[in-house]
Amino acid sequence: MAIIFILMAIKELKLDEIVDQLAKKYPHDKDRIYQAFELIQERHRDQKRASGEPYVSHLLNVAKILADLNMDSTTVVAGLLHDILEDTETSFEEIESLFGREVAEIVEGVTKIGKIRFRNFKEAQAENFRKLIIATANDIRVVIVKLADRLHNMRTLSHLRREKRLRIAEETLSIYAPIAHRLGIWEIKRDLEDLSFRHLYPKEFEKVRKFVSQSLEDLEAYLKKFVIPKVREVLKEAGIDAEISYRPKHLYSLWQKTIRKNINLEDVHDILGVRIVVDSLQECYVVLGLIHNVFKPVPGKFKDYISLPKPNLYQSLHTTVMADKGKLVEFQIRTREMHLRAEKGIAAHWAYKEGTGKADKPEVFSWLRSLVENIQGSRNPGELLDHIKRELFSEEVFVFTPAGDLLVLPSGATPVDFAYHIHTEVGNHCVGAKVNGRIVPLNYRLRSGDQVEIITSTQKKPNPQWLKFVVTSKAKSGIKQYIKKLERERFLNEGRRIIERIRENLHLTHNELMEKLREKVRFKDEEELYLALGSGRLSASRLMGVLTQKKKVRRIPSHSKGSGVVSLGDLDSVMYEVAGCCRPVPGDEVYGVVRSGRGIVIHEKGCANLRYLRENFPEKVFKVRWSPQGRFRTRIRVHVKDRIGILSDITRKIADNDSNIWESYTKASAEGKAVMDFTIDVIDKSHLRKVIKAIRDVEGVRSCSRVYT
Numbered sequence: 001m002a003i004i005f006i007l008m009a010i011k012e013l014k015l016d017e018i019v020d021q022l023a024k025k026y027p028h029d030k031d032r033i034y035q036a037f038e039l040i041q042e043r044h045r046d047q048k049r050a051s052g053e054p055y056v057s058h059l060l061n062v063a064k065i066l067a068d069l070n071m072d073s074t075t076v077v078a079g080l081l082h083d084i085l086e087d088t089e090t091s092f093e094e095i096e097s098l099f100g101r102e103v104a105e106i107v108e109g110v111t112k113i114g115k116i117r118f119r120n121f122k123e124a125q126a127e128n129f130r131k132l133i134i135a136t137a138n139d140i141r142v143v144i145v146k147l148a149d150r151l152h153n154m155r156t157l158s159h160l161r162r163e164k165r166l167r168i169a170e171e172t173l174s175i176y177a178p179i180a181h182r183l184g185i186w187e188i189k190r191d192l193e194d195l196s197f198r199h200l201y202p203k204e205f206e207k208v209r210k211f212v213s214q215s216l217e218d219l220e221a222y223l224k225k226f227v228i229p230k231v232r233e234v235l236k237e238a239g240i241d242a243e244i245s246y247r248p249k250h251l252y253s254l255w256q257k258t259i260r261k262n263i264n265l266e267d268v269h270d271i272l273g274v275r276i277v278v279d280s281l282q283e284c285y286v287v288l289g290l291i292h293n294v295f296k297p298v299p300g301k302f303k304d305y306i307s308l309p310k311p312n313l314y315q316s317l318h319t320t321v322m323a324d325k326g327k328l329v330e331f332q333i334r335t336r337e338m339h340l341r342a343e344k345g346i347a348a349h350w351a352y353k354e355g356t357g358k359a360d361k362p363e364v365f366s367w368l369r370s371l372v373e374n375i376q377g378s379r380n381p382g383e384l385l386d387h388i389k390r391e392l393f394s395e396e397v398f399v400f401t402p403a404g405d406l407l408v409l410p411s412g413a414t415p416v417d418f419a420y421h422i423h424t425e426v427g428n429h430c431v432g433a434k435v436n437g438r439i440v441p442l443n444y445r446l447r448s449g450d451q452v453e454i455i456t457s458t459q460k461k462p463n464p465q466w467l468k469f470v471v472t473s474k475a476k477s478g479i480k481q482y483i484k485k486l487e488r489e490r491f492l493n494e495g496r497r498i499i500e501r502i503r504e505n506l507h508l509t510h511n512e513l514m515e516k517l518r519e520k521v522r523f524k525d526e527e528e529l530y531l532a533l534g535s536g537r538l539s540a541s542r543l544m545g546v547l548t549q550k551k552k553v554r555r556i557p558s559h560s561k562g563s564g565v566v567s568l569g570d571l572d573s574v575m576y577e578v579a580g581c582c583r584p585v586p587g588d589e590v591y592g593v594v595r596s597g598r599g600i601v602i603h604e605k606g607c608a609n610l611r612y613l614r615e616n617f618p619e620k621v622f623k624v625r626w627s628p629q630g631r632f633r634t635r636i637r638v639h640v641k642d643r644i645g646i647l648s649d650i651t652r653k654i655a656d657n658d659s660n661i662w663e664s665y666t667k668a669s670a671e672g673k674a675v676m677d678f679t680i681d682v683i684d685k686s687h688l689r690k691v692i693k694a695i696r697d698v699e700g701v702r703s704c705s706r707v708y709t
């Protein structure tokens with residue numbers, strides 16, 4: 001029984017033989033394959049691999065790996081051409097015109113990924129790089145070509161000098177092998193891991209390799225004598241047609257297991273797993289039952305990845321049993337389809353259908369979709385779907401600093417978000433941005449793979465308009481903080497100016513004025529006074545009045561701590577106006593809008609103008625507690641069925657309810673209807689409600705309500 005080691009020298013085929021094999025495998029597309037072969041021979045003719053071989057050998061081997069994965073011929077052609085944009089004077093357009101748009105786009109995608117510089121392989125960053133690669137590729141076939149490229153480079157790594165070898169091996173182990181794993185392409189994952197293992201940890205690799213080759217012979221003999229015959233027998237009795245095979249665990253995973261479980265190689269029991277491939281899902285479970293009948297299952301070692309697939313959609317039943325002589329043997333039971341998927345993962349989707357004469361034309365991810373549909377009945381389809389989405393349809397963008405560092409931002413992020421992410425000062429002074437060397441507007445939406453350079457100027461200050469497009473909280477709070485600071489400075493200056501004017505009017509020195517003020521007004525320091533004056537919370541005329549008369553301002557109204565609600569109450573020192581648009585009355589929920597130097601305007605919560613102000617100048621709007629005494633004018637609108645005397649009936653009702661009419665306007669329409677607007681005065685909201693209710697009772701009134709704008 002031949003157990004083929006993946007690391008055994010792979011029989012070198014002559015280049016022409018490889019092309020012929022490819023053409024034979026894809027007869028419907030052999031013209032494109034030969035044409036691509038001719039083109040790469042011409043364009044790469046002066047290039048050699050580090051091994052001294054012609055460069056074309058790399059390209060053919062990559063194409064062969066793709067063909068062995070049963071990828072469609074478009075991917076195989078793209079595999080032949082995958083280095084042509086980067087390494088030769090060939091344009092996207094030329095590839096497109098010769099081989100079609102799909103091939104050109106795959107090649108372009110591979111070229112893009114090739115330009116990503118991985119700067120460190122620490123776990124967190126590595127995960128981001130993996131996501132970046134998947135996000136960069138519009139078509140998952142780009143990633144598969146890249147994996148094939150990497151696999152062949154790993155196979156020929158020995159020709160490179162040591163440092164480069166280690167860097168590539170490390171990158172492979174932390175970035176590319178996990179991607180292969182995620183896409184379920186077991187064949188590639190296994191080879192990438194073992195090849196990296198060999199270069200990164202040569203001593204350990206050698207130890208594991210030796211151990212496996214020594215124990216395999218015994219293990220194989222044991223399986224052949226005690227296990228396989230029994231299994232065959234029970235399967236035959238049950239009338240189940242199955243393929244039984246076994247192969248060793250790959251070396252890297254064995255080594256990982258000894259580390260993870262802190263055990264010796266001798267204690268790893270599943271070096272050789274027995275695989276049983278059957279025709280149907282039901283048979284998987286039947287076989288499981290039969291095996292558990294023959295051998296004693298080890299408790300806790302049964303895993304049903306059929307009803308609960310792994311995140312990479314791997315499906316199989318796993319069980320470990322105790323066979324003769326107390327040896328542990330692991331079984332993997334699966335259908336042919338599951339087996340194909342386990343070996344080739346996402347690549348199984350492109351599996352070339354022989355005899356159809358047509359290439360399978362895949363829609364990206366439709367494989368995932370159909371698979372997800374198939375497992376809808378499983379226990380956690382939602383979770384699985386979510387996982388796939390998170391993994392493959394990332395909601396993040398991955399961008400680079402000019403130094404090549406990778407930053408992760410939420411999708412929709414702009415250069416301003418990027419700038420604030422780097423540093424608040426960079427954000428505060430950014431004037432422009434270059435993306436991939438080209439100037440872009442500051443509201444440009446960054447895309448994965450973009451390299452972003454921020455242009456700053458010490459003169460530049462944040463623009464409140466940026467708040468309309470930034471998406472990160474860091475940028476938002478940075479801009480808002482700056483606006484607040486700016487506002488504060490403006491208020492201080494305005495306050496100083498007002499004090500100076502008062503001082504001139506009263507012919508006092510600054511110190512004399514302050515002394516006088518302190519007798520009448522309580523304030524912590526001059527700054528507080530300036531801010532109150534500048535913001536309009538304290539009006540200049542009020543202050544003049546206080547200084548020239550005997551009246552006393554109890555204290556400067558201030559932002560009450562905690563609630564964020566400014567209490568205007570009955571403090572007459574506050575300069576405020578009631579907004580003409582919505583005309584709030586006491587009892588309404590109201591907001592104050594600061595108009596610098598001119599006090600506060602109070603709007604009712606539902607007012608359309610207020611909504612506009614809140615959206616555009618959030619820093620100027622704050623909640624206000626407002627409960628003044630007096631009478632307040634507001635507006636109501638009454639829809640009526642017109643009849644003689646209705647206007648006088650309504651006005652009487654208003655008067656009867658202790659309200660005055662300041663203005664009224666009636667507009668009659670056709671069909672005997674009319675609209676009447678009144679400006680009336682009321683004490684507060686409940687008074688207004690009472691008036692409205694009374695009007696509604698008037699005969700012929702269809703509706704009566706308050707008018708806000």
Ligand code: MN
Nearest residue numbers: 058082083149
């Ligand atoms: Mn390559």
